[in-house]
Amino acid sequence: MKINLRDQIPALQNKYYFNYGGQGPLPNTSLEAIFETWATIQELGPFTNDIWPFIYKEILTTKQIISKKLGVNSKNIALTENISSGMVLPFWGIKVKEGEELLISDCEHPGIVAASREFCRRNKLKLKILSIQKIKNLNDETIISEISKNLNSKTKILIISHILWNFGYQIPLKKISIELKDNRENSYLIIDGAQTFGHINIEEEVIYSDLYSITSHKWACGPEGLGAIYVSDRFIEETDPTIIGWKSLKKEQGIYEPADNLFHEDARKFEVATSCIPLLAGLRNSLNLLDQDTTEKDKSKTIRKLSQKLWYELNQINNIDLVLEKKYLNGIVSFNIENIEDKNKFVQKLGEKKIWIRVLEDPKWFRACVHQLTTEDEIDLLSEEIKNILGE
Amino acid sequence: MKINLRDQIPALQNKYYFNYGGQGPLPNTSLEAIFETWATIQELGPFTNDIWPFIYKEILTTKQIISKKLGVNSKNIALTENISSGMVLPFWGIKVKEGEELLISDCEHPGIVAASREFCRRNKLKLKILSIQKIKNLNDETIISEISKNLNSKTKILIISHILWNFGYQIPLKKISIELKDNRENSYLIIDGAQTFGHINIEEEVIYSDLYSITSHKWACGPEGLGAIYVSDRFIEETDPTIIGWKSLKKEQGIYEPADNLFHEDARKFEVATSCIPLLAGLRNSLNLLDQDTTEKDKSKTIRKLSQKLWYELNQINNIDLVLEKKYLNGIVSFNIENIEDKNKFVQKLGEKKIWIRVLEDPKWFRACVHQLTTEDEIDLLSEEIKNILGE
Numbered sequence: 001m002k003i004n005l006r007d008q009i010p011a012l013q014n015k016y017y018f019n020y021g022g023q024g025p026l027p028n029t030s031l032e033a034i035f036e037t038w039a040t041i042q043e044l045g046p047f048t049n050d051i052w053p054f055i056y057k058e059i060l061t062t063k064q065i066i067s068k069k070l071g072v073n074s075k076n077i078a079l080t081e082n083i084s085s086g087m088v089l090p091f092w093g094i095k096v097k098e099g100e101e102l103l104i105s106d107c108e109h110p111g112i113v114a115a116s117r118e119f120c121r122r123n124k125l126k127l128k129i130l131s132i133q134k135i136k137n138l139n140d141e142t143i144i145s146e147i148s149k150n151l152n153s154k155t156k157i158l159i160i161s162h163i164l165w166n167f168g169y170q171i172p173l174k175k176i177s178i179e180l181k182d183n184r185e186n187s188y189l190i191i192d193g194a195q196t197f198g199h200i201n202i203e204e205e206v207i208y209s210d211l212y213s214i215t216s217h218k219w220a221c222g223p224e225g226l227g228a229i230y231v232s233d234r235f236i237e238e239t240d241p242t243i244i245g246w247k248s249l250k251k252e253q254g255i256y257e258p259a260d261n262l263f264h265e266d267a268r269k270f271e272v273a274t275s276c277i278p279l280l281a282g283l284r285n286s287l288n289l290l291d292q293d294t295t296e297k298d299k300s301k302t303i304r305k306l307s308q309k310l311w312y313e314l315n316q317i318n319n320i321d322l323v324l325e326k327k328y329l330n331g332i333v334s335f336n337i338e339n340i341e342d343k344n345k346f347v348q349k350l351g352e353k354k355i356w357i358r359v360l361e362d363p364k365w366f367r368a369c370v371h372q373l374t375t376e377d378e379i380d381l382l383s384e385e386i387k388n389i390l391g392e
Numbered sequence: 393m394k395i396n397l398r399d400q401i402p403a404l405q406n407k408y409y410f411n412y413g414g415q416g417p418l419p420n421t422s423l424e425a426i427f428e429t430w431a432t433i434q435e436l437g438p439f440t441n442d443i444w445p446f447i448y449k450e451i452l453t454t455k456q457i458i459s460k461k462l463g464v465n466s467k468n469i470a471l472t473e474n475i476s477s478g479m480v481l482p483f484w485g486i487k488v489k490e491g492e493e494l495l496i497s498d499c500e501h502p503g504i505v506a507a508s509r510e511f512c513r514r515n516k517l518k519l520k521i522l523s524i525q526k527i528k529n530l531n532d533e534t535i536i537s538e539i540s541k542n543l544n545s546k547t548k549i550l551i552i553s554h555i556l557w558n559f560g561y562q563i564p565l566k567k568i569s570i571e572l573k574d575n576r577e578n579s580y581l582i583i584d585g586a587q588t589f590g591h592i593n594i595e596e597e598v599i600y601s602d603l604y605s606i607t608s609h610k611w612a613c614g615p616e617g618l619g620a621i622y623v624s625d626r627f628i629e630e631t632d633p634t635i636i637g638w639k640s641l642k643k644e645q646g647i648y649e650p651a652d653n654l655f656h657e658d659a660r661k662f663e664v665a666t667s668c669i670p671l672l673a674g675l676r677n678s679l680n681l682l683d684q685d686t687t688e689k690d691k692s693k694t695i696r697k698l699s700q701k702l703w704y705e706l707n708q709i710n711n712i713d714l715v716l717e718k719k720y721l722n723g724i725v726s727f728n729i730e731n732i733e734d735k736n737k738f739v740q741k742l743g744e745k746k747i748w749i750r751v752l753e754d755p756k757w758f759r760a761c762v763h764q765l766t767t768e769d770e771i772d773l774l775s776e777e778i779k780n781i782l783g784e
Contacts, residue, residue: 009434014435015440019439019440022438023437023438023666024438026430031430031431035427038423038615039423042401042402042417042418043402043403045403045415046403046416046616047415047748048407048411048743049739049740049748050743081617081665082637082664082667083637083665084635084636084637084665084666085635088635092635106647108647109638109644110638110643110644110645110646111638111639111640111641111644114640114641115635117651117654118632118633122632129647129648215666217666223668224438224667224668225617240510240514242480242510242635243476243480243481243484243507243635244476244480244503245475246501249502249506251502252501252502252754253502253753253754254502254753254754254755255496255498255502255754256521263506272473272480272503273473273474273476274607274616275616276616276617276618276668276671277617279668347441351440356441361644361645362647363646
């Protein structure tokens with residue numbers, strides 16, 4: 001069964017791939033589904049009365065599938081272009097007061113960090129950094145305790161990833177949400193789900209956030225240029241849209257009509273304008289293939305088994321420091337090799353053998369990702385080749 | 393030659409199409425170019441060291457072609473998802489003072505109008521509407537005179553379309569820019585180019601704006617989900633980015649590094665994060681096909697000749713009011729039929745004959761677009777069928 005899905009994925013035919021957290025490979029049939037949608041749009045449209053029912057059905061079907069995976073109502077789902085626009089666009093609409101605080105973990109993507117800084121600068125908020133990057137033996141209790149230390153009556157926003165992109169550690173979303181809301185009820189929990197969707201089951205957890213941003217093009221193995229957000233009812237009611245287009249509006253009304261009730265009262269409030277509709281069919285097809293390949297129940301077992309194998313093999317190699325304890329593993333295995341000065345060169349050397357992992361910038365160490373598609377042979381090859389390069 | 397290009401466009405095979413201003417039909421070879429790019433990305437990547445030179449080349453080549461069409465430097469071009477995100481995202485970064493004014497024409501898209509209202513509300517600016525919609529015998533002088541009446545020492549931003557989407561009137565961009573800057577040097581001219589790119593030659597004019605937003609998917613007949621903006625050097629220097637992602641940043645730096653010089657010093661400052669790169673090849677292919685089909689020099693002649701033919705034929709029909717004088721025509725022919733109550737039903741009736749025009753909402757009238765791809769037979773058919781429905 002697994003062999004069949006790999007056969008459908010051209011990117012896996014000529015390389016040994018460990019960068020699912022960067023971008024997942026696109027199956028052939030997903031590309032075909034995109035192509036067919038384009039053909040249908042051209043046949044019915046591109047801009048005719050006949051096209052709109054088709055486009056709305058594409059959007060609704062996709063939102064329904066996403067909302068099921070996220071365990072939320074589809075009216076709380078908006079489609080986006082990528083994780084960053086999903087995270088950043090809605091938070092510009094939060095009503096804040098000068099002197100309030102935004103708390104952001106030190107394991108967030110530099111784009112989100114820069115956007116948070118700019119938001120704080122313009123709104124005269126204090127940006128506080130939640131330090132978890134350097135904690136040895138990280139666990140749920142230490143994370144909660146660090147957060148708790150940083151909360152006070154001015155804390156308005158907490159930004160953190162559900163799975164830390166550099167660590168692979170899965171934060172205790174529900175507990176954090178309770179901690180945050182216990183501190184101040186009208187604060188917002190904003191979650192970067194870049195490393196979760198398509199990777200782990202998040203059906204029970206998304207609901208504890210106020211904003212949760214996902215993408216098609218990483219672990220879900222869908223096309224690039226498509227993402228989605230969950231926004232809570234409270235977030236929809238209490239915040240304003242910022243980048244506005246026809247998709248945010250109830251109707252394309254005239255400039256002289258009353259302008260007091262313009263926006264959709266659901267997540268569409270945060271959508272903008274024309275996007276690439278054919279991508280939706282690609283994502284749906286990829287999700288379906290992944291589901292058919294391994295049941296949700298077996299998936300986490302499979303991925304954990306593979307990542308533990310990789311962890312174990314890397315742990316046999318001198319000089320390799322594994323970042324996370326084995327018991328906390330998911331598909332992300334991060335490690336450092338202290339005595340390697342030029343880490344990019346090391347990745348390139350592996351690349352010359354068609355093996356692809358990546359260097360992270362902050363902290364500067366290596367990340368390998370294993371998915372349900374990964375084979376044991378690939379893992380053996382990766383650890384063998386690391387040994388070879390290190391001369392062990 | 394023209395016959396050949398039409399043959400490559402599936403959407404034109406089964407209908408008579410007059411909605412280029414809504415969405416242009418996609419040629420087969422553009423779709424193929426998109427697919428080839430996807431295949432290349434999967435072969436080289438999707439996330440490996442081998443992929444980045446390819447992606448950067450795709451972006452640079454596309455920006456160079458766009459910048460040539462816009463008559464500007466490619467460092468002043470940023471890629472976007474659509475017209476609205478291109479217009480709205482950058483203007484949130486303009487530094488404004490309470491009480492300043494934003495002047496917007498009453499012929500702008502409802503999405504831009506709503507975004508302008510929200511910008512003014514949050515920043516305590518006054519929104520002023522430039523009334524040109526109802527002016528009879530509109531010409532450059534009346535537009536300049538209307539603008540001039542509305543300018544004062546507090547005018548900070550003027551938003552107007554280069555070709556008014558409801559009228560088809562091409563505003564005198566250079567003259568308006570001079571008028572605006574003569575009034576107040578540090579004001580900004582923001583131009584919606586939805587109806588120009590791929591339709592008329594704008595090479596000499598874009599430079600007079602501070603922000604000019606275009607899309608791939610209308611007159612340029614490229615894919616949906618891709619657009620671009622020109623931003624002036626002054627706009628880049630003086631304004632802040634708002635929706636920020638890895639594309640806005642000089643590098644993916646650590647959260648503990650100094651954060652005083654984060655953003656690109658060119659238009660990339662306004663780009664966000666991962667987008668659908670394969671679309672770029674589709675746009676380039678479509679632009680190339682349009683250029684090969686008709687030279688830039690003949691293009692406006694061809695389009696004008698066709699729109700004048702349509703104007704003339706419609707003018708023969710009782711009850712039809714043509715919105716624009718014949719001498720001001722480009723590819724957009726707008727008209728009203730006063731005694732038709734249900735305008736959507738009228739469009740649907742034409743649609744049943746495979747003829748597609750659209751109703752505009754503000755003001756409520758009809759718009760037909762003719763492109764270099766339109767045939768004289770299509771025009772005859774449209775005017776004949778309108779006559780039939782009206783019972784003339």
